[in-house]
Amino acid sequence: MIKGFVFDLDGVLTDTAEYHYLAWQELGEKIGISFDREFNEQLKGISRMDSLERILAYGHKSNLYSEEKKMILADEKNEDYKKLITQITPADLLPGITELLMDLKKAEIKLALASASKNGPVILERLGIADVFDAVIDPATLMHGKPDPEIFIKGAEQLGLRPEECVGVEDAEAGIEAINAAGMFSVGVGNEQSMKAADLFVAATTDLKLSTILAAAQSQQKERKF
Ligand code: BG6
Ligand code: MG
Numbered sequence: 001m002i003k004g005f006v007f008d009l010d011g012v013l014t015d016t017a018e019y020h021y022l023a024w025q026e027l028g029e030k031i032g033i034s035f036d037r038e039f040n041e042q043l044k045g046i047s048r049m050d051s052l053e054r055i056l057a058y059g060h061k062s063n064l065y066s067e068e069k070k071m072i073l074a075d076e077k078n079e080d081y082k083k084l085i086t087q088i089t090p091a092d093l094l095p096g097i098t099e100l101l102m103d104l105k106k107a108e109i110k111l112a113l114a115s116a117s118k119n120g121p122v123i124l125e126r127l128g129i130a131d132v133f134d135a136v137i138d139p140a141t142l143m144h145g146k147p148d149p150e151i152f153i154k155g156a157e158q159l160g161l162r163p164e165e166c167v168g169v170e171d172a173e174a175g176i177e178a179i180n181a182a183g184m185f186s187v188g189v190g191n192e193q194s195m196k197a198a199d200l201f202v203a204a205t206t207d208l209k210l211s212t213i214l215a216a217a218q219s220q221q222k223e224r225k226f
Pocket of ligand 2: 008044170171
């Protein structure tokens with residue numbers, strides 16, 4: 001029986017995945033590394049510093065910067081990103097998310113946020129959904145980022161549930177891997193190629209219907225019993 005949902009934030013509840021992309025591109029321009037959306041898929045779900053490392057490796061510039069300078073570059077990206085997210089309002093919830101959250105509340109299903117973003121709590125406030133969540137995992141407390149399952153396991157734990165009683169929702173390949181490794185039913189939204197390991201794939205957030213997700217999760221649980 002599903003009793004909890006553990007959500008990713010960027011690219012699932014709101015389109016901040018696009019803002020991360022824009023801010024990294026701006027930094028890329030400053031340091032002479034350009035990359036496209038296909039490469040950007042690899043950055044989704046990954047922490048700020050790990051994203052920077054991947055970008056530097058992609059541009060063959062990993063050895064050009066000291067750890068201190070890398071911190072400065074990551075801060076610069078975050079300052080640009082923070083400017084972009086000041087514009088966020090409740091109207092920026094992706095289509096279908098308000099309905100999904102309302103249906104979850106009606107069904108008395110508990111909600112946790114499992115975002116790698118340190119900006120997560122501010123974004124939840126701006127979207128007007130901070131009080132909808134029963135738990136918000138602080139990424140600063142984690143030993144390992146996604147694709148490690150730690151953040152999703154903590155999400156279930158903080159809801160007082162077992163992972164098998166939860167559904168995880170993601171738009172990142174690393175995130176789906178983390179949900180699957182946690183032993184939760186995984187729902188992937190967005191890029192079909194990146195979501196190929198998801199238990200259930202939907203192309204758009206408007207297709208995130210509670211009844212469809214619960215039916216798919218329950219039929220998988222039945223299969224596992226045999
Ligand atoms: C994840 C995003 O949710 O948060 C990544 O998918 C991002 O792209 C990561 O790098 C960390 O975010 P922040 O806001 O702490 O830099
Ligand atoms: Mg995401």
